[in-house]
Amino acid sequence: MNLKHQSLSIFALLLLVMGQLLPQIDFSIVNVSLDVMGQTLVTDETGLMLIVAVYALSFATLIATGGRLGERYGRKRLFMLGIVGFCVASAVCGLATNIITMLAGRLLQGVFAALLMPQILATIHATLAGERHSRAVGLYTAIAGLSVAIGQVLGGWLVSADLFGLSWRVAFFVNIPVCLLILAVGYFIIPETRAAHKPEMDLAGITLFALLLLCLLLPVTLGERWPTLWCLLLGLFPIGCGLWGIEKRKEIRGQQPLFPPSLFKTPMVMSGFMAEATVTFTYPGYLFVTALCLQTELHFTPLQSGNSFIALGIMFFVGSLLSRPITQRIGHYWSFVLGVVLSFLGFLLTLGLFWLFGSTLQVWHLVSATGLVGIGNALMLTSAFRIALSHVGKQHASEASSALITVQQACFALGTAFFGAIYAVMLSHGYLVAMATTTGLLCTWLFIIGTLIFFQSPKLSSVQSNGSTKITADVGTGFMPSDT
Template sequence: MAISSEQAPPIETEVKLKSAAPATGTGTEGAEAADPKRWAALLVLLVSAFLDMLDGTIANVAAPSMQRSLGAGYSAIQWVLVGYQLAFGLLLILGGRLGDIFGRKRVFLTGVAGFTLSSLAAGIAQEPWQLVVARILQGGFAGVMVPQVLSIIQVTFTNKEKATAFALHGAVGGLAATIGLAAGGLLVQWDLFGLSWRTIFLINVPVGIAGLVYGNKVIRESKAPQSLKLDTVGLLLATAGLLMILFPLLQGRDLGWPTAGFVSMVAGVPVLAAFVAWQRHKIRKDNSPLVALDLFRTRSFSSGLAVNLAFYIGMGMFTIGWTLYMQIGQGWTPMHAGLTSLPFCIGAFLTATSSVMIMVPKWGRKVQQIGAVVLILGLLSYIWVADRYGSEITSWQLALPLLVIGAGFGTVATPLPLIVTSEVPHQDAGSASGLVNTNTQLGFAVGGALISVVFFGGLAGNTAASIDEQVPRLRQELVATASVDPGRADEVVAAYKTCAVDRAGEKDPAITPASCTAPALQDPKVAGVLTGFTKDATGTSFAASFETTLWTFGGITAFVFFLMFAIPQRMRMDEWAQEEAAPDAAPAS
């Protein structure tokens, strides 16, 4: 939504945050009114957020094991992954508003209970359809639970403490995304109690029960101070519009990008426009909209959401491309891939806390812009290392680039929730939190869709180019090692190239293309020679596609750098400004 010049403060104006009201929403200010159990409550909130973020990545690692165990088809396993994401994205806005209306603690605990039960259902599923239904329910309850995390932080903590709380929230996000890769691999590999992949869901059950019991004791109830009603029409319009856009994005590549998908995405735009029009009507009628549109008049909210969306489009591309590069391109085990990603996690953790608690409050958006530059430098260093070492690259050689990328990510991403919600009234904290999370989920979905173009679009061509470079050596090896007649060597090379290119174009990596059963490839000696060449070609081609993804992510990050100029220059807490300002000091710039 456009922001008029009257609505947006000049860029030099310091954005001051309203003092945090107590959880009751009465508007009382001061540290004395702060909830004495708020830090214990934060622990419950962060653990719950961690479980949701963990389940967003951990299932990807365990997908092959699920497929074998349940005898499931590729489409069913895709729905195990996509169903969670879709239900999560569709219910975030509703979940946020439900907290404002019925009480954030009550809705949060309801979400935790549902998430725990659906995790149990997923862990004991005996049929593919049962696992799909359980995952959809799990994503839906996560969509109810997660918005309460940011909104409870917003209304519970004093302005000084919010920076610490948001920093910890950001650090937990980085940890969960990274640990999901390693933990999924470890749990499947260990096969605890013979449960294999089921442990990734069952582990949520005791943690969820503990969260319910402990959370009920330490989280203080809060809701909007004025009486709000649930906007049913707005809910239907928002859900329909988001579904029409998110579903084609999440399933586009697996369905072959049908025309109906593009029609659905285009039609989703006027549906969301109708939703906005209805929200304006609801504001005039009873001031109980599903989304408080006045939030978009606030510069920190609207500009922060724009930066958040653009940045997570790039992150969506990076995380998916990164997983493909490590596990398929390099052939690393899930545990190896997860451990390789630890430097990224360390870099993100170090800058997440310092950027929100120290740097951004003092120097504002400049810190995030420096973080964007650091991120770009990390991407360039990754490209250089991957290009230099090719398919023989090691985790140690990637450690420094990943550390730098993580440091840039933590500096850019972690302050965004604080910036977006900094001027949100307490009565709309849940609605704003739902919008922030929906915005992030939409960014990931768009980034995942762009992978089809940026990564897979060039994979077949990269595979062919890689094999063309192998041809002279491959001919020699076939003749010398496999005793192939020189006249048949070209036939074997052609069959090998066709098989590799066709395999690169398959959506399901478990499928063996018909071209790979060509008679020229069936000789055991020939197969033995081709094994090493196939590994090298796969590593090289996936590295080339991932480099394209990194260049694209770098371009998006550069765009984000300039988009950050729309964010207010300074984001400082009222108390901090009062403590630091001398009696004769000039106003903050």
């Protein structure tokens, strides 16, 4: 239970939503400045994919910890700390003159984003009820759905405008006045809340999970340059076994592990996690590779690159709104399969447009393709959340939400790295071959998971979730409420 304090004012809610936009926009704002950023920092495709992946990796590793820290020490306190750190990290990124400094800044951005993000929705749940609560969650979710489009368009405009001669750097510096405004006003109007019972910190689980991700991420991104890094893959099995053993012992003792092993013994929950991992593995790979190809091979300006994804963001938002009525008519599993089909078609259509128009490709040509990907991913994402969380027992509600978001962000990093690496390797054969290879892998993965879900749907839909609680997924938020 949460301790109720003063109610959340409309101005405090707006400040929280501003804070929500900061880490979410920074996922996509970098994509539209890849070419000019690479030239300034003197780095290639590998460095560019690391700029995206390192941020997502640190975010993924610590977001569950950020939620628990907020419950222990106060959500407002952690939110403000996250804003301060994000402000400093953004300044580091904006001032970076080489790839090492940029990666350090992006790592810090991910760390502090993981501290501030979980506090936003948790504060809404702790301070509002009834209609006001529903409206606040609706605003939060809507903004999250639009953040991809906002990030792409805003980033494209800022870089193209070349304000004060700062080029891509202004995309990071723009965070600073927003952070200062939130700090100056939010200190006085955002209420402090915390959980009645302090949750335990699973430091061992967090550490092993981070090592597991590194053993995957480093070989994928840097293996071509330093082949010895592939040896890190040998560490996956012992680290995975160690993580499972520690989490199992913690659960037996009645503690709060990051990934409770019993959670994954339910077929419906595993199905949901598998579906969620698929969405957040393929989606960032598509965004990164498409944006990179548009800028480096077809010479799109940052503004043109950003505008190419407007339809994607809008249709993602529309898909989020339509997901509930669609799910009510055809069920979670069929809704996910529908999303797979639409995304599959969007991926293929994107490749077809590159192949058909080549160097004459225009922004408006991509509207139909990116729109299909947007609505398809919205349906997949919302369905995956609901498949996983609608069959979770009350005793695992908080852990399931945190674990799902952790998997989501981890796959975001791995997806960017994997598909970016494939594209970079195949680029020597021409950008169309590179695009065809990555698109083929994207579609293959979607086909495999979509087929599994398709054949599971009749069986899983008939299973009754006795003794479980249905948790409503606030889709697209990047965080699931721990107290629902």
